[in-house]
Amino acid sequence: MANILLGVTGSVAAVKTPLLYEMLRRLGHTIKIVATQASLYFFDPADLPRGSLVQDEDEWPGRSEGRRWQRDDEVLHIQLRRWADLLLIAPLDANTLAKLANGLADNCLTCVWRAWESGRPVLLAPAMNTLMWQHPATGRHLRQIATDMGTTPPAGLALDDLLNWINAHCPRLRIVAPEDRRLACGDVGVGAMAALDTIAAVVQSVVDSTVR
Ligand SMILES: Cc1cc2nc3c(=O)[nH]c(=O)nc-3n(C[C@H](O)[C@H](O)[C@H](O)COP(=O)(O)O)c2cc1C
Secondary structure (H helix, E strand, O other): OOEEEEEEOOOHHHHHHHHHHHHHHHOOOEEEEEEOOHHHHOOOHHHOOOOOEEOHHHHOOOHHHOOOOOOOOOOHHHHHHHHOOEEEEEEEOHHHHHHHHHOOOOOHHHHHHHOOOOOOOEEEEEOOOHHHHHOHHHHHHHHHHHHHOOOOOOOOOOHHHHHHHHHHHOOOEEEOOOEEEEOOOOOEEEEEOOOHHHHHHHHHHHHHHHOO
């Protein structure tokens, strides 16, 4: 059984966070959630077990009251990195995808990513509007992430082929492909986050094959 860090970003698919938490918990895993500010628009933290959710302000305890960092205070994103066997980001929105690919570290989740130990697996479940998904930046960013994780995909692959290539060649990186259906915005096309049981099955297969 694994310690799973579940990153949640600002896609409508974040409404499923409590369900995904429960599904992974039933598989026997221990889960902590790191939520971006935008993702909190889509689910109620009260629907999660107390203590399971990390928000950005938890990185900076007391900051709004003028408290300053004290020696021996923990650095939360590093603590989370040490704790986690596996990082799952579901949903992964276009904005955070771009940050991951470019190394930006301006919230707890992207700091965990930037500090991630390269030997530990990462699963990404993108969710975005079809035209966002089909934008050239998506392939560029996924290719960059694979390269940063040690395996450079061939140039010029179509998005589907790129995902297949990454999943076949990057042992520590799995992309759970988005689905083709009616999206929350009303458009029909590729971009909906994969079904929760698909994501859970990929998590389990990665845990079975890579986690100590
Ligand atoms: C109602 C609503 C739905 C959104 N859905 C998505 C989405 O599915 N995918 C996406 O990439 N961005 C979506 N966005 C935009 C992101 O929330 C926005 O880019 C935000 O800055 C992401 O911040 P984060 O990456 O820090 O979570 C949506 C925004 C709103 C207001």
